Structures are given as C-alpha cells and as structure tokens.
Amino acid sequence: MTTGVRRRMGVEERRQQLIGVALELFSQRSPDDVSIDEIATAAGISRPLVYHYFPGKLSLYEAALKRAADDLADRFVEAREGPLGTRLLRVMRRYFDFVDDHGPGFAALMRGGPAVGSSTTNALIDSVRQAAYDQILSHLRVENPPARLELVIRSWISLAESTALIWLDGRRIPRDELEVQLVHDFAALAAVSAAHDEEMAALLRHMLRDEPNDGPFTDLAARLIALAS
Numbered sequence: 001m002t003t004g005v006r007r008r009m010g011v012e013e014r015r016q017q018l019i020g021v022a023l024e025l026f027s028q029r030s031p032d033d034v035s036i037d038e039i040a041t042a043a044g045i046s047r048p049l050v051y052h053y054f055p056g057k058l059s060l061y062e063a064a065l066k067r068a069a070d071d072l073a074d075r076f077v078e079a080r081e082g083p084l085g086t087r088l089l090r091v092m093r094r095y096f097d098f099v100d101d102h103g104p105g106f107a108a109l110m111r112g113g114p115a116v117g118s119s120t121t122n123a124l125i126d127s128v129r130q131a132a133y134d135q136i137l138s139h140l141r142v143e144n145p146p147a148r149l150e151l152v153i154r155s156w157i158s159l160a161e162s163t164a165l166i167w168l169d170g171r172r173i174p175r176d177e178l179e180v181q182l183v184h185d186f187a188a189l190a191a192v193s194a195a196h197d198e199e200m201a202a203l204l205r206h207m208l209r210d211e212p213n214d215g216p217f218t219d220l221a222a223r224l225i226a227l228a229s
Contacts, residue, residue, distance in 0.1 A: 022064040026105040073131035085216040092179040184220040
C-alpha cells in the first residue's frame with residue numbers, strides 16, 4: 001500500500017501556483033467577489049500561508065493582472081506574412097479567445113477592478129495597449145509613424161477594448177461578426193484619415209496592395225459599394 005506525499009513547493013513555484021489559481025477564479029467572477037479564503041482553498045493551503053507569499057489581496061490581484069496582461073499582449077503577436085487584413089483577423093480571433101475565456105478578469109483589467117486608479121494597474125493596461133500599438137506598426141513596416149497614423153492605431157485599439165467590454169455584457173452580437181467588424185473598422189479609420197492626408201493615402205494603398213478577393217478589406221469595400229448602389 002502506498003500513501004500520497006504532497007511535495008513541498010518552492011517559494012516562486014508556490015507564488016506562481018497562487019497566481020494561476022487567482023486567475024482561474026477571476027475568470028469566473030469579478031475579482032471583487034473572490035476572497036482570499038477561496039483562493040487558499042482552491043490552492044489547497046491555509047489563508048495565513050497565502051499572506052506569507054502575498055502581503056494582501058491587492059498584491060495578488062496585481063500579480064494575476066500582470067500575467068493576464070502579458071498573455072493578452074502576446075495575442076497581438078503575428079507573423080508578418082500574408083495580407084494585412086487576414087493577419088488582423090487572426091489577431092482579433094485570439095483577442096476574443098482571451099476575452100471569452102477570461103471575461104470578468106478582462107473587464108477588471110480594462111476597468112481597474114479592485115486596484116482602480118493604482119499606478120501598477122494603469123501601467124499594466126498601458127503595457128498591453130503599447131504592445132498592440134507596436135505590433136500594428138511592425139505589420140505596417142513603419143518605424144516613425146506620422147501623427148495621423150498614430151491616431152488611427154490608438155483609436156482602433158481603444159475601439160477593440162470597448163467592443164469587447166460591451167460584447168461581454170450579454171454577448172448579443174456573435175463574436176465572429178465582431179471580429180470581422182473590428183478588422184473593417186481598422187480599414188475604415190485608415191481610409192477616413194487617407195482622405196485627409198496624402199501620406200496616409202500612400203500607406204492605405206500599400207495596405208490594400210496584396211489584399212485578395214476574399215479578404216476582409218475587399219469584403220468591406222463590397223459592402224460599402226452595395227450600400228451606395
């Protein structure tokens with residue numbers, strides 16, 4: 001007969017376990033509604049031991065947000081191959097995979113949750129936005145973006161955030177439709193800016209150069225033409 005022996009975790013291993021447990025609970029309910037006692041029970045340790053690794057719920061929450069923010073930022077990483085519209089659509093699908101899997105945690109990350117207004121939380125949110133911004137610039141192969149391009153990209157990132165948060169409140173629109181719509185939104189923002197600026201017009205022509213007949217940008221053009229006819 002053998003008896004199970006629980007392996008003693010090292011400090012960093014235990015910290016990472018607690019972060020993972022907290023993230024799992026935060027993905028199911030708002031972090032405000034998750035107690036340290038629940039986290040301790042889910043991790044199989046005592047409440048005082050949680051405080052041995054984290055001074056309080058806020059520090060554990062911020063550590064969990066850091067992991068979530070890193071994961072979300074990674075969703076924007078995409079190989080620079082193929083038409084831009086197709087690449088953006090893959091990014092949006094991964095983005096909504098995260099939103100779908102971590103609804104309350106995503107809402108907490110973007111709205112601040114129990115750490116609203118803290119410098120740590122604000123820095124984490126900004127890091128995700130900056131990572132997304134840098135990735136889009138990389139796909140456009142632009143190193144020194146003009147002001148209008150920066151406005152387009154940052155406006156689109158804010159739109160993606162707002163769309164995801166609204167979608168979580170009832171999920172009244174199919175997510176696959178929203179993923180395509182957000183890619184269309186990027187092209188539309190770029191097109192409006194291009195109508196006012198030749199540099200943006202040249203960039204838009206470059207974006208559309210390799211767009212296939214069945215690509216999302218071509219689909220948007222066809223829809224707009226149909227509306228005008």
